[in-house]
Amino acid sequence: MAVGKEILDTLHSLVDQEITLMHICGTHEAAIARAGLRSVLPSNLKIVMGPGCPVCITPQGEIDAALDLVEKGCIVATYGDLLRVPGSKGSLESSGGDVRVVQGVHKAVEIARNEPGRDVVFISVGFETTAPTVAAAILANPPENFSILSCHRLVPPAMAWLLEQGEASLQGFILPGHVCTVMGYEEYERFPVPQVVAGFEPEDILLGLVMAVQQIREGVHRVDNAYPRAVSREGNVKAKRLMYEVFEPFDVEWRGFPVIPKSGLRLKPEFAGYDAQEKYGIEIRHVDKHSACICDKVLRGVARPSDCRLFGKVCTPRTPVGPCMVSHEGACKIWHLYESKRA
Template sequence: MININDKTLIKKAIESIKKLSDKINHDIHIMHVCGSHEHTICKYGIRDVLPENITVIPGPGCPVCVTTQKEIDTAIYLAENGYTIATLGDMYRVPGSEKSLMQLQSEGADVRIVYGIGDAVKIAKEQEKNNKGKVVFVAIGFETTAPTTAAELLHLNNKLGKNDKNDSNFYILNCHRQTPPVMDFLLSSGKTNIDGFICPGHVSTITGLKPYYEPCKKYGAPMVVAGFEPIDVLVSIAMILKQIVNNTPKVENEYKRGVRDEGNIVAQKMINEVFEPADVAWRGFPVIKDGGLKLREKYTKFDIFNHEDIPEIKEKIIKGCICSEILRGEKLPTDCKLFGNPCNPLNPIGSCMVSEEGTCRIFYKYKNYKL
């Protein structure tokens, strides 16, 4: 078990990284796909202690950021047409093609900020009791939040019994994604130079290590699941470099105090009962094979698309915004002409500036612009 406050251990990890980097005669690019990892890296200045030939690249680790403009515009369309929209706080502020849900609320639309799907169900029950409008929960997130959506839909479906029709007034706008497929896509595209991955700790508590085995083997890219303290990140970098030096790419678990190799079996069963893999687009990416989750036939009664005839919504390009390139790891927030001014946390122009997990928001917060 790692003592996360052991300064001696932190020093040894930094020394180990430097020794390993001396054995590598070329530049190494390590990507992470987790906003919490970027917080740690920026807050504690981890990039500043790395050798010049070791670069850590922020990737698409924020579920709010990778939700497409089309999905946000869909939520806005539903709100404009009388639905109550229940959403997590960050999604409330993400710009759509013309406005955000927050701006729409100021115009009189019924938009509610909730802590999770359970709160949205409570709102729906209350409105059903009072003969008020239907509620749509914007279900976003990776494998970490998908189990909560699955658990609630399992419960609602059991209450309906053999009734195949959704007689309640609760629906979801399903925006769930799976993380390992986007890592596979990034490695296969070759557009971003990636020599290894720091795998997301939160996601891995659910998935375990299995989803990383295939891309690791296919592309020969070291993959290490890491926790969120500075020592976790430093040790994971050292583990990746050791694999590169020894030419032994594999999946390793640095975060053993939080992640079991098999993951959370109960959560996996719930996800697999309610959802199945689906090919979906991420913001800044084309359609990614198995990059999302769609409701299985038994649960499509809760899908708002099966209840409402929603028109085709075209995405609008935001001039000057490079969130797409940032999410793909091709550019940094400081490469964007809008970064800081006019795009800032109080006036987010791109999705990466909205959430606490967004790369632009993190860079802005810590003023850590050096990579």
């Protein structure tokens, strides 16, 4: 803790202007909230959350597509976080279909092998952290009754969109440690703002903030690595090769965002036999927002969960209105667990 106090003192001595930094990682938000870091930061240093929860940025049209697969009689395998995310016709949990929670794609493949008479679809969500494991499963020739609904997203295109819009007035980013463990940080070097890769202990996050603030004070921009025990510039080369052997980038909508160019991952044509959209003729449609939920603004860093008039009242972890109150990486659920108790 002495190390953390020393880093915190350094941070207070450095911050002499209004600074807004964004992190793009649900685990960072959980760590910040759990440790109460916002309460000890300099008052003019603001940390906002971005689109760092893969379940939260999955648009309603993709949830509806998963529900369509349930209606077609498929066994739908999914991460538990996705179960209660609302679609237009309810959620996977309330669908009444054969929906099974799995810890990863390998378990979904196992279900398909054990039940050869049933079609099994894995709802494949996640950033670059999970996509390589799905690619490895596809390359291992799973059974013909297995397929995926690819809902993967890439982080850098979303960052590019946020910088182009400028609505959150960002001075820099704390980069996602898990994603960078896989992908490295070479592709982030194109962004003309201070960036730091940070780990997930309180001291890791504080060190990342110090390094970002130092860049701002010096008037420079680069990518600093405050998480060298897990992250290298080039990342996991083998994992990246697997991912791009199976998937290709394409233009896709994010919840709270418009269609972002080259920000999604879809299966390449040679793996179309494992593409649930192709296999079952499923269409992913845009769904207009009709509720008072402000998940879209939270995911863009322009609002806090507590700014929402539904937060903690109509919308709770037991009765979620939006996806940010569902996932354990969702900002609203995290704030409900930690920040609201400090208010």
